[in-house]
Amino acid sequence: MELTPVKVGLLGMGTVGGGTVTVLSRNASEIARRAGRGIQVVQAAVRDLSRARGSDSEGIALTSDPFAVVDNPEVDVVVELIGGYDLARELVLKAIANGKHVVTANKALIAVHGNEIFAAAQKRGVTVAFEAAVAGGIPIIKAVREGLAANRIEWLAGIINGTGNFILTEMRDNGSDFADVLAEAQRLGYAEADPTFDVEGIDAAHKLTILASIAFGVPLQFDKVYTEGITQISRDDVHYAEQFGYRIKHLGIARRTEQGIELRVHPTLIPERRLIANVDGVMNAVLVKGDAVGPTLYYGAGAGAEPTASAVVADLVDVARTLTTDPENRVPHLAFQPDTLSDLPILPMASVETAYYLRMSAADRPGVLADVTRILGERNISIEAMLQKEPAAGESNVPIIMLTQRVLERQMNEALERIEALPAVSGSVMRIRLESLSSD
Numbered sequence: 001m002e003l004t005p006v007k008v009g010l011l012g013m014g015t016v017g018g019g020t021v022t023v024l025s026r027n028a029s030e031i032a033r034r035a036g037r038g039i040q041v042v043q044a045a046v047r048d049l050s051r052a053r054g055s056d057s058e059g060i061a062l063t064s065d066p067f068a069v070v071d072n073p074e075v076d077v078v079v080e081l082i083g084g085y086d087l088a089r090e091l092v093l094k095a096i097a098n099g100k101h102v103v104t105a106n107k108a109l110i111a112v113h114g115n116e117i118f119a120a121a122q123k124r125g126v127t128v129a130f131e132a133a134v135a136g137g138i139p140i141i142k143a144v145r146e147g148l149a150a151n152r153i154e155w156l157a158g159i160i161n162g163t164g165n166f167i168l169t170e171m172r173d174n175g176s177d178f179a180d181v182l183a184e185a186q187r188l189g190y191a192e193a194d195p196t197f198d199v200e201g202i203d204a205a206h207k208l209t210i211l212a213s214i215a216f217g218v219p220l221q222f223d224k225v226y227t228e229g230i231t232q233i234s235r236d237d238v239h240y241a242e243q244f245g246y247r248i249k250h251l252g253i254a255r256r257t258e259q260g261i262e263l264r265v266h267p268t269l270i271p272e273r274r275l276i277a278n279v280d281g282v283m284n285a286v287l288v289k290g291d292a293v294g295p296t297l298y299y300g301a302g303a304g305a306e307p308t309a310s311a312v313v314a315d316l317v318d319v320a321r322t323l324t325t326d327p328e329n330r331v332p333h334l335a336f337q338p339d340t341l342s343d344l345p346i347l348p349m350a351s352v353e354t355a356y357y358l359r360m361s362a363a364d365r366p367g368v369l370a371d372v373t374r375i376l377g378e379r380n381i382s383i384e385a386m387l388q389k390e391p392a393a394g395e396s397n398v399p400i401i402m403l404t405q406r407v408l409e410r411q412m413n414e415a416l417e418r419i420e421a422l423p424a425v426s427g428s429v430m431r432i433r434l435e436s437l438s439s440d
């Protein structure tokens with residue numbers, strides 16, 4: 001007996017919503033063969049009803065009232081692609097209360113309100129699927145939640161913001177200006193509505209929050225992520241890093257230690273021989289180390305209409321397949337059964353250990369370098385490599401660049417405070433964390 005199509009209500013038909021409609025239309029028969037029934041978009045909410053929509057959206061009833069979609073009795077699944085925190089939360093909770101399954105690409109929503117949303121969904125026996133919320137088209141949620149279910153995940157590190165990686169790549173390869181590349185990322189539909197979320201690491205912190213929960217079985221704790229953006233990275237830093245054999249990438253890192261969990265987003269030097277150091281443009285990659293499988297790497301487009309739609313539609317297919325499944329026997333939202341989440345502490349940044357790249361501007365006279373190395377040595381901070389440039393014509397200061405061995409951030413903070421107080425050192429010391437990302 002042929003099943004009736006699953007009826008979908010879209011909230012938003014912008015970059016991702018538009019891509020979702022296109023993919024569902026173009027691959028309709030293939031998708032129906034996988035899902036066991038058709039998937040049909042019946043209604044969509046948009047802000048501007050007068051804007052022209054693609055020909056694939058013919059037959060979809062448009063409304064400017066998103067609550068009309070979540071209250072529509074014909075709709076089985078609500079796909080939230082509006083973005084943001086408050087309205088999206090209200091709509092998703094209403095959809096759940098109405099007994100509808102939800103698919104969302106909204107990482108801000110899941111990272112900040114996910115605990116509340118999943119509890120409501122669990123109670124109502126509906127699914128909230130969010131594959132598109134992390135790393136665009138890469139099926140990383142499914143990989144960590146299901147494919148690696150046998151493992152104790154030790155750490156993960158990822159390039160999880162396409163816009164930021166696009167900017168860093170263009171700056172390195174073409175010497176492009178930060179603002180110009182950001183404008184291009186916005187034009188291509190990669191950037192968030194507020195692009196400071198991309199360049200200041202907030203978007204990556206949302207995604208890291210989600211990844212850490214499904215990797216370690218802890219509640220979503222966005223407020224505990226240490227977050228640093230890419231706006232302070234200069235072309236000089238990119239260039240010096242290359243001279244030492246490193247690339248600078250904006251990484252999200254989550255690591256389980258004996259004391260607790262590290263959760264941090266910051267620019268990071270990575271050895272250029274690592275595959276992840278060669279992930280360029282809008283591409284994302286996530287490296288996950290499990291105790292049984294060892295290191296695994298997941299790579300693909302991190303943003304954009306159809307790559308993200310690929311993940312949204314995969315969630316829709318999952319929902320269609322599970323419509324007849326007993327709610328108690330579905331895959332848990334955060335990978336671990338809700339009553340078994342652990343209260344492992346998230347570590348403050350001062351307790352995190354990494355290696356460092358340091359760049360400072362110092363007077364070109366005897367004894368300055370000895371003062372700097374003494375301050376580092378007093379705190380057992382070993383220097384791994386060092387580069388001192390000739391002063392530029394007419395300049396009395398020289399750039400000194402150092403790579404250090406691993407040390408607690410607390411000790412490095414103390415050392416930097418002392419170095420910056422030296423009369424011969426001008427301004428603040430640029431510090432970028434360095435990770436070898438080796439398999440241990």
Ligand code: NDP
Nearest residue numbers: 012013014015016046047048081082083105106303304308
């Ligand atoms: P867009 O800005 O392109 O689209 C937003 C859509 O929501 C538009 O159709 C807009 O209407 C509609 N909308 C906004 N506010 C309202 C409202 N109050 N009532 C009704 N409709 C409304 O965003 P994206 O498609 O880029 O992003 C959507 C979500 O997907 C976000 O959470 C984002 O973080 C996430 N995401 C985005 C990716 C990307 O590559 N862009 C990748 C992965 C996730 P109108 O069309 O009339 O303006």
Ligand code: HSE
Nearest residue numbers: 161162163191192303
């Ligand atoms: N703004 C996000 C990015 C979209 O650039 O990665 C994908 O989540």
